Amino acid sequence: MTKFSELLLQGPVILDGGLGSEIDKQHIAVANNLWSASALIQAPNLVRDIHQSYFNAGAQIAIVDTYQAHPQTFVDSGLSENEAYELIDLAVALARDGLKKSEKSLGIIAGSVGPYGAYLANGAEYTGDYDLSIQAYQAFHRQRIKRLVHNNVDILALETMPNFKEAQAIALLLQNEFPEVEAYLSFATEVGDHLWDGTRLAHAVAYFNQFEQIKAIGINCTAPDNILPAIMRIKPNTDKKVILYPNAGEVYNPETKRWVTNNEPINWRRLVPLWQHAGADIIGGCCRTSPEDIREIHDILQK
Template sequence: MISNIKILDGGMGRELARMGAPFRQPEWSALALMQAPEFVRAAHDAFIAAGSQVITTNSYAVVPFHVGETVFAEQGAALIALSGKLAREAADAAPVAVNVAGSLPPVLGSYRPDLFEPVAAKKLLKVLVENLSDTVDYWLAETQSSVAEVEAVRDVLGDDSRPLWLSFTLQDNLGERGNASLRSGESIEQAVDAALRVSASAVLFNCSRPEVMAAAVQAARAALAAQGSALDIGVYANAFEPADNKRGANEGLSKIRQDTDPAGYLEFAQDWVAKGATMVGGCCGIGPEHIAALKNAFSE
């Protein structure tokens, strides 16, 4: 048994939908915050009960890309603060130590490095940071498609001393040489260089196919070793059908594949850990039952 692996949580949006919470596009997981926040708390509680040692605030979709400019202007700050409050309360009520990661999403569109613009992004990131700051233990810039996106996050955080975790989303297929790359086309080595440059505490890969994660972990571990760094490496993959992995987050709901049941997902995770991952969890379609399987396999 491999131990000392940090267990993250799973995908909030699909878990809310499974629970019967208000859920639709384009609002995604933000709709429950607006209409039935008790479901968000219940989802956090479910992941904690399954073994998550870190839960993530449900702030990913509280950006104009999902909720619209008007709703964000009128309610964005309050909804972001509520996402932090719900996660903090769930963590504080847990019978064991649980930390809260503040989700900082790709504010101008998931999987769309072409839409990134630093001035607009930093304006939105500032609202997220200001309204999560009182409740989080870590900052988690997740589903980042490019180096420029994470540099903007660091600029907004400034000298905030809390650990910054950078999580990148990857292209669906490996390159001709079996190399993983960011959705921007940048390499894993470039992502690692950026993480070290902005003083990140961990490099992760998320919201990507399980099949591409091992190559990313292996490349990240080698790149870190070459620079004398022992940063943590994490993985939380999604469970989308490969042929139905939408290019944009508002293009409809991708179908969930059938071969990423808890046992199947655990097999992928064991390979990631063998290649150097020190943190594992799940993204879209990965629920508490998957987290329980990870916890059982990697607990001390």
Template sequence: MSSAACNYKKDDGPLILDGGLATELEEQGIKLQGDPLWSARVLHTNPQAIRDAHYRFLLSGADVITTATYQASIEGFINHLDMTSELASELLMSGVHLAKETVKRFVSDEHPIGQKDPVVAGSVGPYGAFLHNGSEYTGAYAEQMSVEELKAWHRPQISCLAAAGSDLIAFETIPSIKEAEALLELLREFPNSKAWLSFSCKDVKCISDGSPFIEAVQLANRSKQLVAVGVNCCAPALIKPLLNSAKLVLSPDLHWVVYPNSGEGWDVSTGWQTSGKTSIAELSVEWMKQGAAMIGGCCRIGPTHIAELRQQLQGSRTSQASAV
């Protein structure tokens, strides 16, 4: 196992990721529905709300918090906030600064004994998140774009996150092999950065563009800077078969990272359909047995769910140790 991967693995179980930052902001009364910048706008309008949301996830037991930059981009900030590219870069970097400030406050307030400081992961969403049309769940746009065009789009965002001092880069909800290839090529331009790569998936075997998940994992295996590969923002029931479909090809230098949504349906015009919710805590023990070293939640998963997840995994580890 690579030293990079070892740095992001706990001896007593998986690292606990946070949940849906936008979900938590909406719980606090911030309106995001229909906004092309989604939670990234709050970096500009209410940075304290982002600090507070991060803090609640840390209190719930998260070992990793993810920046409010999934839907952030230099072009998006210029277009929707009428600012210069320099100010847009500063705003994007502020996502990392807010997260790091919150970690510092949490460590000072809570004095977690014997634990590593929480990790800040700089979120990089797919190009489809900028388009704001649900295409991060199809990847259709990649058919009309070259790898170089995708690299050119993502480069400013990754540059800002790296410069601001993200502990990790989180390539999230990536729907296509081509975009994943572009991101991994681009990552080599930032040799001091480590990352995880997680895909959006359409069924139990394929990522959103129809490519087999096993091919996505084989692509990830070639990167020396990844610490984990996996899936996010899919229904929890898809996780187990997806991991099983590629378990024989996963490099020993990589871990699985999984953080599904609540299992509820999403409609781009009307939002979340409040039915079909699944407990990620109950299913997480199986994911841990499959080798997942990073487990958390995505959309519709809040601090209470993360606390349940942590309690479930800790209880499972204790039971296993007692049985030995």
């Protein structure tokens, strides 16, 4: 039995929360093409400490700081290819160290695989406005996935995917070249009805239900108000676990690479029971959520 399956036997699973926003709070420059991966160079111990704080708050899954950490992104920033891969290794090691230093007896490490849109660093993960061939998507994602697998992450987090064809390319890549690896697939959605590229969420979920390696399907980095409508489209179309981790409801400005604060505090005590009742199995937070949010989710689920 895998560690992920073992976690699911314990009941609702809690994911961690925002990483880049927690790094930003410590005045590390993240408004650049590397975003949260900047801290792997500037302040790696901070990344470890944030992972530890999320585990201590009740999270059972840490998402490794590799969402933006594609080898080509580092090379474009002036590093060598060898240095790029070493930073991916470091990201995994920091998540593991955070788990070891925490109070958790059972936790797992998810290797983040962000979309091609994240590499573009222009907010395209919130528009899905790009189009490569299946082979080009696979060539792009193969390098990072291979390195994460080499580092023995417990599961791959295929997250914030706004583009159906890109998700299809990755699923086929895993099936053909990494058949032993488990993953979860989390889409980026505008309002909980369709992916940003226009694909209906219900259609996307039903299609990916056929892939045995994908153990959970859901959405992330969308406003909390979009979660319940999304569950209504996810749950009837899959027998996988349902994973959900909203952002804090703010709007991302791709030009300033900043989140615009325009939201009220999230009413987790109202929302989490609704999501769980509707079929959510794994719940956490994305951009601009904090360890305090994860602690509140943990306390609600414990009750």
